[in-house]
Amino acid sequence: MLFNSISFAFFFAAIFVVFWTVFIGNTRLRNAFILGASYFFYGCWDWRFLGLIFFSSLCDYGIGIAIDSCPDTSRKIKKRWVALSLAINLGLLGVFKYYNFFIDSAAAVLSPLGLELSSLHLDIVLPVGISFYTFQTLSYTLDVYRGQMKATRDPIAFFAFVSFFPQLVAGPIERARDLLPQFERPSHFNAHVIRSGFLLALWGLFKKVVIADRLALGVDAAFQDISSLDGNMAAIALVFFAFQLYLDFSAYSDIAIGTARMLGIQLSTNFKRPYLAASFGQFWNRWHISLSSWFRDYLYIPLGGSKKGAKRTAIHVMVVFLVSGLWHGASWNFVIWGALNGLFLILLDPWVIRPLARLKGVGRALQAIAVTVCWTVSLAFFRAQDWHDALLVLSALSDLRFSEFNGILGMEDFEFKGTVVLLVALVAFEWVQEIRPRLADAFYEKNRLVRWSLYGALSMGILLLGSFGLNIADANFIYFQF
Amino acid sequence: MIATLTLLDQSHLFDDVVDQNGLEYKRWAYLHDMAENEIPLDLVILGNSHAYTGINPGHLSAALGVNAFVLANAGTYVADHYWNLVELLEIHSPKTVVLETYGINDFSREFMHDTRLVNQLRSFNARRNLRTKWKSVIPLFPIDHWGIAMSPTLRNHHYLWTGFPEESKIDWVQEKRYLGRFIRFTSGLQDSTLQSYAANGFAVQGREQLISDESRKYVQKIHALCEARGINLMLLTLPMYELHVNEPESWIGRYDSLALAMSIPYLEFQTKSDLSTYPEYFENTRSTNQHMTFEGSVRASDELAQFIDSHFPESTHLRENEAQWQEFHSGNAGYYRYNFVFQEDSLLDIVAENLELPEMMIKQITAQSQGNTKSDKIITVHVTDYTGALDISSCDLKLSFNYVLATDSIEKTATLRVPQYHLIQREHFNVFQTAVIPLEIIKLTGVTLSPKKP
Secondary structure, three states, X not given: OOOOOHHXXXXXXXXXXXXXXXXXXXXXXXXXXXXXXHHHHHHHHHHHHHXXXXXXXXXXXXXXXXXXXXXXXXXXXXXXHHXXXXXXXXXXXXXXXXXXXXXXXXXXXXXXXXXXXXXXXXXXXXXXOHHHHHHHHHHHHHHHHOOOOOOOOOHHHHHHHXXXXXXOOOOOOOOHHHHHHHHHOOOOOOXXXXXXXXXXXXXXXXXXXXXXXXXXXXXXXXHHOHHHOOHHHHHHHHHHHHHHHHHHHHHHHHHHHHHHHHOOOOXXXXXXXXXXXXXXXXXXXXXXXXXXXXXXXXXXXXXXXXOOHHHHHHXXXXXXXXXXXXXXXXXXXXXXXXXXXXXXXXXXXXXXXXXXXXXXXXXXXXXHHHHHHHHHHHHHHHHOOOHHHHHHHHHHHOOOOHHHOOOOXXXXXXXXXXXXXXXXXHHHXXXXXXXXXXXXXXXXOOOHHHHHHHHHHHHHHHHHHOOOOOOOOOOOOHHHHO | XXXXXXXXXXXOOOOOOOOOOOHHHHHHXXXXXXXXXXXXXXXXXXXXXHHHHHOOHHHHHHHHOOOEEEEEXXXXXXXXXXXXXXXXXXXXXXXXXXXXXXXXXXXXXXXXXXXXXXXXXXXXXXXXXXXXXXXXXXXXXXXXXXXXXXXXXXXHXXXXXXXXXXXXXXXXXXXXXXXXXXXXXXXXXXXXXXXXXHHHOOOXXXXXXXXXXXXXXXXXXXXHHXXXXXXXXXXXXXXXXXOOEEOHHHHHHHHHHHHHHHOOOEEEOOOOOOHHHOHHHEOOOOOOOOOEOHHHHHHHHHHHHHHHHHHOHHHOOOOOOOHHHHHHHXXXXXXXXXXXXXXXXXXXEEEEEEEEOOOOEEEEXXXXXXXXXXXOEEEEEEEEOOOOXXXXXXXXXXXXXXXXXXXXXXXXXXXXXXXXXXXXXXXXXXXXXXXXXXXXXXXXXXXXXXXXXX
């Protein structure tokens, strides 16, 4: 059940009505309802994996209580419980997501030596959202271990926290200390909050079906036949993909945050105009924020962060980015992509990007452009099937000839131009938001006619300009694969 | 929003582009045309592409003296057949329904994606009765496709991006008669394909051809609907080449049980006929979906006609003496299989008449354009008074002639083998018939009868 489907619209409408009418007075019943709805939502993909999410939740619920029950002096026992949680959660990830990657990699290395491992390759299906809910439930155990929160004794609230359907399959990866208490409090109907959630979800849907999915038509056409790409087409394909990825994922986050808000739950911000970042450091504070901050809190800082000198800091950064690459996908592509972005942060930020700020007038814009261009180049490894294809795309870039622009990537002429206009409008809109961060708040102060005109325009835009209907492939969200 | 969508739908701005082959639309146009002109429909064949390539409604009509129509759309399933029948019964009252079984395999609404979805949508859109469409959209499509099924605006709004197509309104009812079939394949299995069977084995595993619960439910609904209206119902399985299907008995057995449970007749050609043994009866492919050729369809139609005649005699030979019926069908290829030409027809060329040969009389040689495809001609030869020593029922007829192609004005000479794939031996004549590329016969130079090639 995709966010951009009619079935989800019906599903959510029913949940919304029942939530605010039937279960509003009883927190436990409300949580049980959310839990049931979330398991139904997840089961629509594959009911067999419900057991997995239940098992993961059950383990961390029990381990949380076990850690909390240990006296403060028993640090060793607490450590063992945390180790068990890590083993279970990372073990699940290891089996379902990384087993074949490691087997195939080992087989490639060992086969010249006569060791045949390919028979160990298993036909494993990757459960949707496993990387997201595993990290979310892990953060709970780690926070309880660190004493940053008390373990919950309410199993329904905890299971609902792990499986909360708006953010179950692609985040934002919520911290237990932020989200869990919201399940332990009664909900209060607030029309303003619900309205803002609705608009955010509508805006997310618009970004997804009108822009991201249309960009996908061009990107998919380009990456299906990489060998025939010339420099211009490769550049357009990468730029389109950079925007497709951003719009697709931020759209999912917007819909997740918006629908959660309509149920009275606040989720954390996941994107904050990343393509206007003035450095790579800033970029990672604006892109997939919930994952970046997860790695910062549970990997980078425990490794030592920036407190052990420049060299160690660089090593810590590289470790985080390599792991982050691997988190995105079990293939060497993503490892290279992670490594590239780590190097950008370590090398380009201090030596190239930040010095650009000295250029008065254009410095800020050049910083944003430089960061976005480097990021876009790195996405060749994110999108291509393997590193060989990625190198083909990058080598095609060397043949870039702006004077001979003719590639429109399998789109109609008007479709291509219209898509470019939409992208320019989007960047302009984000720039205005960058200057006036309270633009959305100001919107709610407008009169009803203005507000409803926008709702109507967005809705009709989705229906008439959206990329769906005949001859359009099912448009999944990109981050579902992780 | 709904009001805007309704207005846009009503404006027909986003209506589907339908090419000249829009058979789904054409079939309904002719069914409505028949109803408006009070031409009754007696026999209807429900199914998918197997039905409209494998059954020749002209032949059925001629053989049974009724009006038969193939209401079958490519890539559709039994659920679609059911709703087609429901809508058909709003305008016609057939006496017999033949349900071809290919659409019964494994239909499930939840697996309606890509090509399956597009095919089902095409068939759905071609229907004209808004009430039955509203009733059928929920059972036919998963919830996410309800919008694009019902609203051309939602379905085709991409015209805003890709440009609006040229005017695509087609006046379908242009021919004298169209009975729902579509000639696609005129040449049978070639040697290379036959060799690939030897190399690669069977293309279809009969054991894997299952009937889903949903399909079974729809067959039962068709049965109940027919029973309530007093309509005869039978199941029909058209064949694929004998080397195409492994263990056909297990596949056929499922339909046999289904028919038995409903106490309705079942005719299958896969195991209980020699149809599946002739390479020339089948499309030249080893892919899973193998259809019948023109020749195969004529033979299958003849045998189906005999079966219907014996099982439902009260519903056949109702109209053959009616002038309206004769006028309606004369000119159809099937008509001349059972009758001499006696009316002028714009689609028909009489190549030769009353040729007196040493051992036989050629009453007529006719060449007919097929109005529905514009790409084939049917050659029909009526032989009478044969006195030769050969067994005519195991002979081919060879025509030598000069001709020009429709696309080329250069005159050529050829010898055409008109195979005796199923001899119709009426009271006064024997009929040889085959489909050829579009050509115009300039001069007939010879006719010989020779034993059929092994």
